[in-house]
Amino acid sequence: MLRLRCKARSGSHALGGLTAHSRLRDMQAALAALTGVPAAAQRLLLGFPPRHIDLSDGERRLGELGIHSGDTLIVEEEPPAQRASPPLAKRAMGSPAAPVLARRVVPADNSCLFTSVSYVVEGGVFDAACAPEMRGLIAHIVASDPEAYSEAVLGKTNQEYCEWIRKEETWGGAIEVSILSKFYQCEICVVDTQTVRIDRFGEDAGYTKRVLLIYDGIHYDPLERRIPDSDVPPQTIFSTADDVVLAQALELADEARRKRQFTDVNRFTLRCMVCQKGLTGQAEAREHAKETGHTNFGEV
Template sequence: MCDVAHMFLLGQYRMLRLRCKAKNGTHLMQGLTHQSCVQELKDKIEELTGIPCDVQKIMVGYPPSSLDLRNGEAHIKDYPIKSGDTLIVEEEKNKPKPQTQTTVTKGPSFDPHPVVERRVVPADNSCLFTSVHYVMEGGVYDPACASEMRGLIAQIVASDPTAYSEAVLGKSNEDYCAWIRRDDTWGGAIEVSILSKFYRCEICVVDTQTVRVDRFGEDAGYTKRVLLIYDGIHYDPLQKVVPNSDVPPQTVFSATDDIILAEALELADEARRKRQFTDVNRFALRCMVCQTGLVGQKEAREHAKDTGHTNFGEV
């Protein structure tokens, strides 16, 4: 069996990755094989991207080269396409879109389309915990939840000192539990992983600097998925909303919904183009304990190791 195709929206392009779990490599995407005809492939691309077959420009390889897919009866095996490849699909603007029969309506209709947006939370050292609580509670913002979330993580870590050893935590189990309970410490990958297991939910963190998704709990078989966006030092929750509507935001999605990942990546790419991220290797920090000036997370880690100071502020 093969996975559903993953779709990444980057600007005007649609990038489709053909993935397959079959060892013989015969399957391309769900419902297609190398024996399928070109028209079936184009129909599947139209289903995933919304680009009509007649105006699809399909490219493969690097640098990308266009495929001549005008013969809809030809087989996919006759073209240089294999499982694992990335197809780049562009709408050809100079081609007229296929005409559809118009119908007369009695008046204007409004069909609001849900959009993915960032829900900004305070930069108060607890943005990760506030963001995870927000998405897991279906869009309920509670600024007082951070203390409870920190305590929950401390209890989980303390209950399993073997799994959460000093090698994993970077400090002793006891020291970590005391550290994470403080309201001036930041959460990161360790805490996201712990919360993913606790909620039995895949937590996807979309990075605006690299435009990638880190999927915590990806292989655990969870049925739910939530998304956060990360700019190098700050987390915000992502939600799908219907503009100008009283419909509550959607924050929990199916773990098989890869369209939401594509939309989140498009949002991250837009933030990257606007340079809405912090370069953690170059940003200026100050130790709030001894007032030492530092540059980047590497110097901050070394300073913390040498002095035990862990309270930093961005300059």
């Protein structure tokens, strides 16, 4: 049995965004990201002598459970055989499912970054034809400020870049995410499944809105919060004060990493998990993805 201690609130880790009004399920998701113990396997103890916290209702607020800022929680991981299933009566009643953060897969057509950004900033509206307009928008912004977007920044002349980014076979990356963050006045968080790291574009700009993408070294997809088996539209725009969603995103990325759903673009040999073709290096992976549309690579 794994036993860990952590503070209920601390600016140094994923529990920093929780308050007495936060839900129990939010704290469990943050604890899962911090400790690696899945919510379903957690046993939580509070106070001295330690008392068990009732985890049967994830919708209860932390204040109702007597959890306050500065409290020390003990997180224990139960062995699989000891994990209890919900009581039959409760399951029969069909308690509301908790929202989950999930990947929304978009086409692998060289424009996945632009499609993904469009999807999240538009509140979950998928537009397969948005890429040319977004490429043109980026080119216009860059061309209008050649001093800020110089050759030293772009890696090519301002004019060459503007011509290059308009081409449908050109892939977007960090420069384009930074430009779109400024244009849409929102923080764009890119969660890397290889490093389990979040790159936050616009973090210091004082924006109040946040959107999230997940990146595997080749392909971008948008992230959204869904309620399982519900007709409620997914949520793609979050508050920049919502640290729970960042913890959930890291948990999602770590799960993908454990399943080796990433591509190390600097040094790797890999295999296309669709057609099983062996590939070496970033150039071959990009070319194969462009030719076939296959984007599911596993490192060998």
